[in-house]
Amino acid sequence: MLTSHRSLSRSSTLTKVVRNAHQLTIGLRKEDSTRLWERRCPLSPAAVEELTKDAGVKVVVQDCDRRVFSTGEFEKAGAHVQEDLSSAHIILGIKEIPLPELKSLSPLSHRQRTHFMFSHTGKGQSYNMPLLSEFVQLDETNDFKKPDRLIDYEFLTDGPAPAGKRVVAFGWFAGATGAVEGLCASAHDFLSFGVASPFLYLPRPYMCRTVEGMRDALRAVGTIISEKGTPAVTGPFVITVTGNGNVATGALSILKELPHALVKPEDLPTLVTSKDTDLKKVYIVHVKAEHYLVSDNNPSSIFDRASYYSRPSEWKSAFHEKIAPYATLLINGAGWQPGFPRLMTNEQLFQVQQRSRNISSYGRFRTVADVSCDVNGGLEFVDRSTTIDSPFYTALPTGAAGIQIMSVDILPSQVPQDASEHFSRCLMPYVRTLIRQYEGNLRTEDTSRLHALDRATIARDGKLQGNFTRLTKPLQEHLHSPTTPETVQGSPQRVLSTFGQQEIRPEIRKKILLLGTGMVARPAVEEFYKRKDVQLIVASNNIAEASYLKTEFPDVIAKEVDLTDISNVESLINEVDIVVSLLPVAFHPTVAKLCIARRKHMVTASYISPVMKELNDSAIQSDVLLLNEIGLDPGIDHCSAISLLRRLRLQNKTVKSFISFCGGLPAPEAADVPLAYKFSWSPRGVLGAALNSARFKLAGQEYNVHGKDLLQSYFPSVPLSKYLKLEGIANRDSLSYAGTYELGPIGQLETILRGTLRYPGFSSLLHSFKRIGLLDTERPLQLQDWSNFASRSLATKFAIRIDDNDLASFCSALSDILDMPKDRLTDLLHALSWLGISPMSKSSPPIPLPTKALPPIDLLTLVLSKQLKYNENEHDMVVLMHELTVSSPLSKSNDPSLSARQLEETHTSTLIAYGTPTSSAMARTVGLPVAFATLSVLDGKVRDRGVCGPTSPEVYESVLEGMEIVGLGMKEAMYIGPGSGLTLERELKSTIGGV
Structure with missing residues (x-):
């Protein structure tokens, strides 16, 4: 018995060693470093602990300080920390994997690797065809070394389309955070026309940390509303929520923390126009399809869902008539597909704005929180997604006034822990099924989940799967496009490290010459730098400033230039495609003439001067554009x-x-x-x-x-x-x-x-400066001390004698000459003293005195540029x-x-x-x-x-x-x-x- 026991023990140990040699490995990616706010994770530390201890799976995780769960939490749960995920059989992330990272993975020797992600390829998105091409072998003559499997969370459903519902999603959290973002956006809009809303005190979702934190914040604002009400000038605060899925459920759940009344769409006209409406609550309307969809053939007929899905072209939206004119904020959670009527078109928006202004002097329907973030979709005027850094913008569709749009496309990232834990719980059954499939140990309950995983598989073994074979055409178009990642305009590319990410820039690029590195240059440089097909050359007589820009934007070429050396400036212009002049106004005509001679376009922010106007005909003859007045004012x-x-x-x-x-x-x-x-x-x-x-x-x-x-x-x-x-x-x-x-x-x-x-x-005050000669452009002054500036200027302008350090004679002369009220004279004396340019100044400006005589306006410029500069x-x-x-x-x-x-x-x-x-x-x-x-x-x-x-x-x-x-x-x-x-x-x- 003892021998047998020892043999069994040794056998078990041997089996364990063999198993570990081929142990199934799961990899957790860190998200793309360019997605600053993406802190979510597909598996929680609790899920990792379950996989490592109960399922016997090895989990490797990339180190990431931005992720909502710390690397230490994953290590404590049994995960191994390593950067290279090439050993992983299953790799999970949230958003799509960066292309260089995907290409760097070594292929598995005997098994297929599975990737889970929101790949944003399933609808043929052109910008992600390079990613999809890494999973598909379109050219059979090529040796396809990595026939990996791509599973997209978006298509992981509990049944076939169209009835199947997504089983792993962030919709509820998108709805909840989107509602809060929408209220913040509305408060900002109110403030823009001079009205303070209680929602000014509502923190942005990411500041609340958790869903419960958002609820607490809403309850705090709700107390203010209960006590003081919403602004009377804007009328009742009406929130409309569209959609029937998780997005609408999340929005409605969070909004009910406010003092509220649920109302029906048909009650809106009376509610909004009645003087008796209680302003110490908000009004929530859950708008469903039957409330606004009407038959084109029979407007009085009752909405029929089966008819709508089978013949969508026979239906139209009356949302712009029945709902929108009465809404303060729309939270849109309704999905949309081409061929179906939009919730609202641009033309209907114009009609809403016209009608709503007859209801309220400030107008209603001013802010939209498009949680669906369906660009140019159900709401035609939503033409872009926004970011957590800059969550809203003003849409300006033709024919309509501006409307504020919140269309952040990663809303759940603002409550990353709650969202990740929920997502992990929903995903884990499918991960366990996939593990058992790898191990050849499937169970009866895995059948439905295997079908779901197959439906969500976009590519496998180098081939597009199921309905995703329709992506063959966009993939082929990408393959034959001249702008594929491998070549740009037929040229090889080089890789630069910028802001911690790999940036691909073509060798052959258009060139911009930026002349001047003054106060307004940096934002322009940053915007030019975003264009990978642009080479920026910054030229300045201050090489230190130009070089400093180069340290922040490494690919910029910095050059020192003497603007009085015409041949040098001309040689720079000759090398580029376009010139931007941020030089002082006096230099623009000279640069413009050189641009005309070299047939280069020029852009400047300055006013069109008479001298510049004279260059119009010669610029036209040379086919050159001299674009002026394109800053702020003018611009x-x-x-x-x-x-x-x-x-x-x-x-x-x-x-x-x-x-x-x-x-x-x-x-x-x-x-x-x-x-x-x-x-x-x-x-x-x-x-x-x-x-x-x-x-x-x-x-x-x-x-x-x-x-x-x-x-x-x-x-x-x-x-x-x-x-x-x-x-x-x-x-x-x-x-x-x-x-x-x-x-x-x-x-x-x-x-x-x-x-x-x-x-x-x-x-x-500036007029007083002018009266005592400080703005004179003639009569240069040679100063011995800055404290003499004001008295010298006054004496020179009026041809009188004032002793440099005689405060009494200076004040007396001011009083006699200016003949101004005492309070204005006091303000002038205080300002001159503060600036350090009067006999009563306690200290002089920390500026070297000019060695030569300068007009008073130039001396004042030196003083003001130092004394009235912005502090840190x-x-x-x-x-x-x-x-x-x-x-x-x-x-x-x-x-x-x-x-x-x-x-x-x-x-x-x-x-x-x-x-x-x-x-x-x-x-x-x-x-x-x-x-x-x-x-x-x-x-x-x-x-x-x-x-x-x-x-x-x-x-x-x-x-x-x-x-x-x-x-x-x-x-x-x-x-x-x-x-x-x-x-x-x-x-x-x-x-x-x-x-």
Whole structure:
């Protein structure tokens, strides 16, 4: 017995050794490093522990500090940590595996490897055909060494289509987080037109960490609503939720944490228009297909699901009539397939916006949370997905005003632990079945799950499987495309390491020359750098700045250039395809002439100067575009105004008044300095602008303001919002823009005015500076000390004697000459002292004194650039707003008793942007439009030639689209009748006396 026991023990040990030699291995990938917010994991540590201890499976996991479960948790559960997953038989990830990582895996010697992922290939997505081609052998003559199996979670269902439902998905979590994101987006929208919503206090989902955290946050906001209510000016807060699946279930579950009432769609008209509606709760409507789908042949018939699926073309959506005009926020969880009616089209959106404005002066249906994230799908106007970093944008479909869209495509990543644990529990039965299939140890209960795994298998043994054979055509098109990963335009590629990822860049690339490395260059450089087919050359007389950009963007070529050396500049221009000039204005004509001579296009953000205009004919003869005025102001202001005006003209609306104001300012918390201003661009440009004359029309009267009077002819109040107090200064010749913007004859316009925004007190103080000579461009001063600057300037301007250090004589002269109120004189003396340029200054600016005499304006530029610069952690702000009053022919036949004034519409288009840790708001709003326009010209999309501004659709549409994508889109609104909107015109009329 003892011998037999020993033999049995030895036999068992031997069996275990043999088994371990061929032990089944599961690999857990870390997600693509470019997906910053993707923290989910397909298996939890608890699942890994079950596999290692109960199923005898080896689990290897890649180390990752971003993943929601730490590497240590997986090690404690029995996993091994290693980077190479080549030993794994089953590899699991969430999103698609990066192509270089897939190619680096060594093939298994005797077994097929299985990959689980959301591959985004099952619908023939062109951008992922290179990934799918790694699993499919289309050319039988090639030796296919890795006949792996690709299983896509998206198609893992409990039965065949169309009845089968997905068994592993994040839908519930997408619905829950999408509802919260939608409420945050709505609060942001309300704030943009001056209304504070209780949902401003609602943290973004990722800040809550868990679903329970989101519930707690909603309950806290719900307490505010119960006590104070939602804003009366916007009417009852109505949330509509569409869809019948997990997305809708998740959204409805989380929303019920708020004080709420569930209402039916048919109750909405009364609910929204009644003055008795309780504002201390929100109203939730779960909208199902039967509520809005109607038969095209018989509109009064009852919805029939079988008929709808068999003959979808015979049905249409009435969502835009029955639901949307009454909604505050739409949370869309309804799926859509081509051939079926959309939930809403672009045309229907326009109809909704027209109708909703008759219900509420602010309009309803302003924000959409498209949890389905079906681009150009059920909601035609949702034209892109968004990111957690920049979760919403303004969609601008033709014919409609802007609508705010939240369309984040990885919503569940914001609660990664809850979502991953749920996903892991759902996935584990299928993983166990697959393990038993590998081991040849299947059970009866595995049958249905094997069928499900087969249905979800896109490719196996080098062949497309089942219904996925339809992907043969897009795969073949990819194989024969000249832009496959192996070649770009027939050229080999090289790999650069950038931002921790492998980036493929073709050897033959278009070249951009960027002249200048000033304050606004970085965002443009970053945008150019994203284009793998572009080589950027940065040239500057400050090689240190150019080299610094190269350290951040390694593939950039940095060159030092002396701008007075024409031959050197010309040789640089000759090497490239397009030139971007961010140089001072005076250099642009010289660069432009060289571009014309070398037949190269040029882009700049500056105004079109008279000297530049003279180059128009020669540029046309050389087939060259000199694109100007494509920064912020001028730039985005032109693009947004022209786009809005074009859409209004298509609606046969006539412009009566056009007002546009723009300003780059410190964020309010950083503005407690003289002039209430800091410099995020050229100080010399700011001061020079204060010397320009201005011409405009307001309330039917034309005004000509000489440059010497500009700063005392300002508008004391420009009410862009209820909370931001600003003043305005007329900007150059506004009347010339009647032609640029095609507004019609000036005589038919009541108002046309473009202006610059500043905080209150700027104009008055800068005018005082001007009166004492600090803005003079002549009479150079040679200073011995900065504290003598103001007194020397005053003495020189008025030809009087003031001792350098005699404070009493300086103050006396100021008082006598300026003859200003005591409080203004006190403000001036304080500012001069603070800047360090008066006899009463305690310290001088930390700037070396110039060795030669300079005009006072240049000396002041040196001082302000140092004393009024942004400190670390301070941010700037850009504010841009247009207000247009138009008459609408669509309204004139509604009610003969209404006056023409009552039928007018006020349209606004607004951008408020703040600086980021890496770039100022000014840099982003100047540099990015330059970049987007340059790339459009480089790609041959712009047909204009000669000296132009951004007036063609090829330019302004690409700029506006690019700005939307980076989260800097314009916010549009429309108000009907007198007394509506922010009414800049009314406020400016009341201050016209100052002008």
